Amino acid sequence: xxxTTLTWLxxxxxxxxxxxxxxxxxxxxxxxxxxxxxxxxxxDRADIVAVTHGHGDHVGDTVAIAKKHGSTxxxxxxxxxxxxxxxxxxxxxxxxxxxxxxxxxxVKFTLTVAFHSGSAPDGSYAGEPSGIVVETEDGRxxxxxxxxxxxxDMQLIGRIYSPDLVVLPIGDHxxxxxxxxxxxxxLLGVKRCVPCHYGTFPVLTGTPAALQKLAPNVQVExxxxxxxxxx
Numbered sequence: 001x002x003x004t005t006l007t008w009l010x011x012x013x014x015x016x017x018x019x020x021x022x023x024x025x026x027x028x029x030x031x032x033x034x035x036x037x038x039x040x041x042x043x044d045r046a047d048i049v050a051v052t053h054g055h056g057d058h059v060g061d062t063v064a065i066a067k068k069h070g071s072t073x074x075x076x077x078x079x080x081x082x083x084x085x086x087x088x089x090x091x092x093x094x095x096x097x098x099x100x101x102x103x104x105x106x107v108k109f110t111l112t113v114a115f116h117s118g119s120a121p122d123g124s125y126a127g128e129p130s131g132i133v134v135e136t137e138d139g140r141x142x143x144x145x146x147x148x149x150x151x152x153d154m155q156l157i158g159r160i161y162s163p164d165l166v167v168l169p170i171g172d173h174x175x176x177x178x179x180x181x182x183x184x185x186x187l188l189g190v191k192r193c194v195p196c197h198y199g200t201f202p203v204l205t206g207t208p209a210a211l212q213k214l215a216p217n218v219q220v221e222x223x224x225x226x227x228x229x230x231x
Contacts, residue, residue, distance in 0.1 A: 002019050002021075003019060003230045003231070004016070004017065004018045004019045004136045004138060004140045004230070004231040005017050005228045005229065005230055005231065006142065006165070006167075006194065006228060006229050006230075006231055007040075007226065007227065007228040008194065008196065008223040008224075008225055008226070008227055008228075009028075009030060009033070009035075009036045009037065009040050009225060009226070010029075010033050010034070010035025010036045010037075010200060010225040011027075011029050011033050011035055011036070011057060011196065011197060011200040012026075012027045012029065012052075012057070012058060012146075012147070012167075012169065012196045012197045013025070013026070013027050013028050013029045013030060013033060013036060013060065014026040014027065014144070014167065014196075015040070015043075016134065016136075016142070016231075018107060018136040018137055018138070019136060019137060019138040019140070020106060020107075020136065020137035020138065022047045022048060022105065022106075022107055022136075022137070023043075023045055023046055023047050023048075024046075024047065024048045024049070024050060024107065024134070025043065025046050025048070025049045025050070025062075025065060025071075026049075026050045026051075026052075026132070026134075026144055026167075027050075027051060027052055027057075027058040027059075027060065027144075027146075028043075028046075028049060028051075028060045028061050028062055028065060029056075029057045029058060029059075029060030029061070030042075030043075030060055030061045031060070031061055032060070033057070033060070033200065034200060034201075035199065035200050035225045036225060037225055037226040039226075040226065043065055043069070045069055046065050046066075046068075046069045046071045047069075047071060047072070047104075047105070048071055048072045048073075048074065048104050048105075048107065049062050049065055049066060049071045049072070049073045049074070050073075050074040050075070050109055050132050050134065050144070051073065051074070051075040051079060051083075052114065052129060052130055052131060052132055052144060052146030052147065053076075053079070053114070053116060053118045053126065053127075053128075053129035053130065053146060053147060054079050054082065054118050054119055054120040054121065054126030054127070054129075055118065055119070055121070055147070056121040057200075058146075058147070059079075059083075059120070059121055062075075062083065062088075063083065063086045063087060063088055066083070066088045066089070066092065067087055067088065070089070070092065071092065072092045072093075072094065072104050072105075073088055073092060073093055074094060074096065074102060074104065074109045074132070075093070075095070076095070076096070076097055076098070076111060076126075076127040076128065076130050077095040077096065077097050077127060078125060078126055078127030079120065079126040079127050080093040080094075080095035081095070082120045082124060082126050096109070096110075096111050097111060097127075098111045098112060098113060098128070098130055099111065099112075106137040107134065107135065107136055107137060108134070108135040109132055109133070109134055109135075110132070110133040110135075110161065111130040111131070111132060112130060112131040112132065112133060112143075112157055113130070113131065113151065113153060113157075114128075114129040114130050114131045114145060114146040114147065114148040115129075115148050115149050115151050116129040116146065116147040116148050116149075116175070117129070129146055129147060129148070130146060131143065131144060131145045131146045131148065131157070132144045132146065133157070133161045133163060135161075136231070140164050140165075140231045141161055141162065141163045141164050141165075142163060142164065142165045142166070142167065142231055143157060143161060143163035143165075143166045143167065143188070143190075144167045145166065145167060145168050145169065145184070146169075147169055147174060147175045147197065148169065148175060148176065149175065149176045149180055150176050150180040150181070150183050150184040150187070152187065154184050154187040154188050155187040155188070155189075157188060158187065158188035158189045158190065159189075163188070163190055164190075164192065164231055165190070165192045165193070165194060165229070165231050166184075166185070166188055166190050166192070166193050166194070167193070167194045167195075167196055168181045168184055168185070168193055168194075168195055168196070169181070169195075169196055169197030169198070170195040170196070170197065170198050170206035170207070170208070170210075170211050171197045171198035171199070171200070171203075171204030171205065171206045172198075172204065172205055172206045173203045173204060173205070174197070174203075174204070175197050177205070177206040177210075178206045178207065178210035178211040178213075178214055179214060181193075181195070181206070181211050181214075181215075182211060182214035182215040185215045185218050186215075190218065191217070191218055191219060192218065192219045192221065193211070193215070193218055193219070193220050193221065194221045194223060194229060195208045195211055195220060195221075195222070208220050208222035209222070
């Protein structure tokens with residue numbers, strides 16, 4: 001069986017290619033994302049799309065991708081309702097809520113707490129922001145924290161799900177910066193982190209180097225947009 005690989009597409013957008021052959025996009029802000037590689041802006045396939053919350057820089061191209069490829073879209077129930085109104089197939093929207101797990105062709109998605117604000121791109125209500133734990137067919141677990149500050153119950157997320165890799169925002173201003181992200185890593189008890197939500201726009205000033213300095217016992221994977229790591 002092949003490895004599960006995670007590819008950063010700039011900002012908080014990721015492509016996850018699982019060992020079982022599934023292609024998953026998380027928060028696919030591709031077009032309009034100044035850091036997304038040109039070659040990644042029009043996916044040639046997408047089995048599943050997972051969206052942490054309704055802000056435009058996370059919903060991104062979800063509707064267009066789902067319509068073109070017939071993707072299943074995993075998002076909190078209210079956001080799923082909004083996506084259905086935009087033309088996403090209702091039958092492809094399992095619509096879980098926090099604490100709930102859905103299995104999409106052998107890949108499990110569990111929504112967790114995140115602390116952030118939220119609305120759909122048109123300003124309508126889209127449910128609360130969430131994090132997402134993805135468990136692939138080979139049992140690898142990735143925790144996408146979504147847009148959030150650090151919070152004490154990250155310790156519970158670490159205890160319950162034992163992620164192999166965590167994806168944390170570090171840009172500051174709209175989410176936690178490196179100082180809070182270092183505490184998040186301590187609470188989660190993990191040894192590998194892919195930072196995101198930094199460098200896209202001038203206001204997002206946090207850096208992987210700053211996080212690595214504050215979390216010397218964690219392997220901080222500093223990717224360039226289009227770069228990948230094995231999970």
